[in-house]
Amino acid sequence: MTTTRTTTDDDERPVALSEPVDDPFTTLPDLTPLRDAARAGDWQATQTFFTTLGSTGNPVENSAEKMSFASAQLAGLDGVETYLERAAAEHPADPLPRTLLAERYIRIGWAIRSRYRAEHVSRDQFDQFHDWLRRAERLLIDVCAEQPDNPAAWTARLLTARGLELGQTEARRRYDRLSAHHPHHFRAQSQLLQQVCPKWSGSWEAAHSFAQECVAAAPGGSHAGAVVAEAHIEHWAGLDGVEQRTYMRSVSVRDELRSAARASVLHPDHAPGWSWITADSAFALAFSIGGHVEDAAAHFVSLGNRVNEYQWLYLPGWQAAFVKYRKSALATLVTNTSRGSRR
Known part of the structure; x- marks a missing residue:
């Protein structure tokens, strides 16, 4: 078996090459607590994960980058909308559960639409897709009003803008609102x-x-x-x-x-x-x-x-x-x- 030297978080040992691994919760062990919290439906542990991200001291990937990245990974876990909906209802003043729930709604919608070009997507798929995105957009409008510097919420609104076909100008406006607080x-x-x-x-x-x-x-x-x-x-x-x-x-x-x-x-x-x-x-x-x-x-x-x-x-x-x-x-x-x- 061929081996090569790859960079790991804790050492420089040669790693045996095999089939590619694409699960971010495996390739990025720092995300393990988030996966475990989601599997357990544990909102308090999920909240702790996000609120303690902090700055890494790395100017090119700070806590804003991590929050947005982790939000997307959580959204990819099947069924998490159940406990996120409960958390949003129980903590109506907290933007975090609504932000994460909106990300999950977007992921559900895009999965229904699929990666195919528009001509290969049915009318029913589009209707369901747009319904999920509108649910997400309603949550995100309020979150962005409450937290104008929320990186995950503004990034998610780029996906809803695209899926709801709101146009180039509106998408760029949303990006500019985000980049004013979090450039690059x-x-x-x-x-x-x-x-x-x-x-x-x-x-x-x-x-x-x-x-x-x-x-x-x-x-x-x-x-x-x-x-x-x-x-x-x-x-x-x-x-x-x-x-x-x-x-x-x-x-x-x-x-x-x-x-x-x-x-x-x-x-x-x-x-x-x-x-x-x-x-x-x-x-x-x-x-x-x-x-x-x-x-x-x-x-x-x-x-x-x-x-x-x-x-x-x-x-x-x-x-x-x-x-x-x-x-x-x-x-x-x-x-x-x-x-x-x-x-």
């Missing part, structure tokens, strides 16, 4: 990027311009650079035939990806927080489908067996593709080491 908020940047892509009535010019705007404004070592990779992945996925096969292989795309990676996860000041797996996963995929295997290697080394499946779902049988691309990328490290030893 990675999850919000990823969500607005989706909005400005052609599939949501945007354009590729707007998508790439926004991605470059994010990385140019952010401090070195932030995760904003991964928005550039996400934009190119979206563009690639929106193409067909020869255009799709050649897009990621272009020198201009490769160079943009390299520059963005150097400004983010490969920057000397990068301090991995909870979003690093998402960022490295995006770069690993973008470089791999472009055939830039040596560039992909550093990201696969960091990831080891961990991955965020979100972008990789564009590939049929994405787990097998991940293993194949990882093997090819890591083989370049062995080859380069062998060449160096002969000099």
